[in-house]
Structures are given as C-alpha cells and as structure tokens.
Amino acid sequence: MEDESILSNMSERRWYTEPMPSEMCFRLEVEGELIGEVSLKSIRWFNRKAEVSLFIVPKYQGKGFGKKALKLLMKHAFETFNLHRLEAEVFEYNTVSQKLLESLGFKLEGVSREARYYNGKYWGIFKYGILEDEFVKRENKEVDET
Numbered sequence: 001m002e003d004e005s006i007l008s009n010m011s012e013r014r015w016y017t018e019p020m021p022s023e024m025c026f027r028l029e030v031e032g033e034l035i036g037e038v039s040l041k042s043i044r045w046f047n048r049k050a051e052v053s054l055f056i057v058p059k060y061q062g063k064g065f066g067k068k069a070l071k072l073l074m075k076h077a078f079e080t081f082n083l084h085r086l087e088a089e090v091f092e093y094n095t096v097s098q099k100l101l102e103s104l105g106f107k108l109e110g111v112s113r114e115a116r117y118y119n120g121k122y123w124g125i126f127k128y129g130i131l132e133d134e135f136v137k138r139e140n141k142e143v144d145e146t
Helices: 004-015 065-080 095-103 132-145
Strands: 024-030 033-044 049-056 085-091 107-118 121-131
Touching (some): 065 085, 085 095, 095 121
Antiparallel strands (some): 085 121, 107 121
C-alpha cells in the first residue's frame, strides 16, 4: 500500500458519501436561443480543481457573452463549489481564447509543444490556471474601482 495514488483515491471515496459529478455543463441562451455552453470538466473534488471549457456559436462571438459566462462560472466554481484551482487548455492558434483567459486573470503555466495537428501543421497547447485567491483579489479590486 505504498502507492500514493491508491491511498489518495481511497481517501477521496471516504470523504464523500454520495457520488460527485465529474463534469457540469451550463447552456447559454439569448431569448430562448442556444448560443453556446460553459463547462466545468475533469472535476477533482478532493483536490478542489477543475478544467473550464467554453463554446460560443460563431455569430455570437465577440459580443461579450463568453467573457460574462466564463466569469460567472469561475465565481460559481470558487464560491459555491469551493474549488481552489481552475485550469484551461487552449490551442496555440486560438489567440482570442488566450486573450479572454488572460483578461480574466488566468496565467499561462506551460505549453505542450506541437501537441495538436491542425490544418497541415503542428501547434502547441497552452496550459492556463488561476487560483481561488487570485480570483478573489481580482473581484475585490473590481469592486473597489466602482
């Protein structure tokens, strides 16, 4: 029983009496029309972390819906679910998503070089993260500025 992952898994199972979801997906609608979704994926309750995911229908992109939805998801993840860390992966060619994450306080933590083949070329996958205290500081700063 020296395998740390086995002990961690056993500990996690004892911690929660009911099955906990590993993913949550929220629909984004405008006047009843589905415009996208925002998700928490790969939720690790014991480690208090999850991956965020966002998709917006192309005709609604660039209108602020994604930023607002992702910020609400982050608030929900940290305040309601008591998560400690959120992560995101973005393809190197998706500069819009990179800027969105950075505008919400995510920090670039690493790159998986040439990990995605797309359109005849290999691209990196950028790994982003934000911690609960970083999110809270940003939220408090925004409140102080208003």
